[in-house]
Every structure is written in structure tokens, then in C-alpha cells.
Amino acid sequence: GQQVMQIPQYQHVQEGEDFTTYCNSSTTLSNIQWYKQRPGGHPVFLIQLVKSGEVKKQKRLTFQFGEAKKNSSLHITATQTTDVGTYFCAGPSRFTGGGNKLTFGTGTQLKVEL
Amino acid sequence: DGGITQSPKYLFRKEGQNVTLSCEQNLNHDAMYWYRQDPGQGLRLIYYSQIVNDFQKGDIAEGYSVSREKKESFPLTVTSAQKNPTAFYLCASSPPGRYSNQPQHFGDGTRLSIL
Secondary structure (H helix, E strand, C coil), X not given: CCCEEEECCEEEEECXXXXXXXXXXXXXXXCEEEEEECCCCCEEEEEEECXXXXXXXXXXXXXXXXXXXXXXXXXXXXXXXXXXXXXXXXEEEECCCCCEEEEECCCEEEEEEC | CCCEEEECCEEEECCCCCEEEEEEECCCCCEEXXXXXXXXXXXXXXXXXXXXXXXXEXXXXXXXXXXXXXXXXXXXXXXXXXXXXXXEEEEEEECCCCHHHCCCEECCCEEEEEC
């Protein structure tokens, strides 16, 4: 079945440093979504990318969808303590019995130190 | 204020016991989902429902059961057949449309532990 891997699994940065997480799918994706989960919290939707090579920005966050639509990245510029959490990518896949579902990546846990 | 409500927040299960986790949404979403999250891990899909009275097994359905008698409600039962139930359980829903393209909204989760 489809697999969605993320690297790195963990990342510790000093506040003000940049951070990037990479997402790779074993199959071509029609779109990719990104979620953030704060410690002890639930995943919150951040953004969806649909087009090949698409780049979207949300303040200090930059999201990119690869040309082949099999990989994506999230880059945070000048991290802040509020960025702490686990970032997940998610891509659609088919159920064997029909219907669609999201397959979540393994996640990258970000810790920001003062 | 629309959202997804999961209860209880914490749940303890005794050996051989079935327990039911509640998930209610007032977002008028058609699709609802149950995920399991183990410490430091990603989300694994347990069950998925596109419409009332219909649901499909996800990747790790063994030892779990669900029902979808109302659009707003999608309870998950963790049966005694699930030998390792300790985990964080998340319920989610998504709006109408092409389900896999819609963002999912999550509840606050239920933490289940074995006594």
C-alpha cells in the first residue's frame, strides 16, 4: 500500500534558526495536506497543495509540492517557541473496497530551544 | 461554536472489557474517521464512514468496531480482542466533496489506558 515518509523524525533548533521537514510518497499524489499537532493536542490543518511545483506561504511557513507530485516540504524561517509541535503531511489514497482516505506521514517533531 | 467533541478525555479499560469512545460533530460533515496514535508515532486509520449507516475498515480495524446511525455521531468500541489498546484515539470529520481532498477537522482525543 501507499507509504508516506517524513524526515527528519526529530529536530531540535535554537530559536531563530530555520527548520525544514521533507515528505516523500511511494505513489504520485493528487494533492498533499499539512497538519500541525502541538504537544498534548490534536492535529490542525495548515494547508493543501494541489498543483505540481506549487509553493504557498503562510507568514514564516513555506510549503512546496514537488514537480513529480511525490514529495513535499515545509520550511519555517526563524523559528519561534510557538512553532513547537509535530508536523504531518498527508496524501490521499484509495481503500481496497473503494472510497478515498488520507494517509498520514510519520511526522517530524520540532523542538525549539531559547 | 461548531466542532468535534470527543469523550471521555481519559479512559481506563480493565482486562476483558469493551469500552466505547464517543465522537460527536456539529459541522454537518458527511465523512468521519477514527485514528489511533501511539507515542511518537503518526496517525493510523481504524475506521472510516462516508455516510450514515456505512463504514469501512481502515488499516488497523482488528479489535475495534464502529456504528454510524446518525450523521453527527461515530462511536468507536475498543473490544477485548484488541490486546494492546493503550493509545491516543482521535476522531475527525471532513466536509462534503471529494473526501480525500477535504481537510480533516479533529477532536481533542481520548487517551485510553489499561488498568
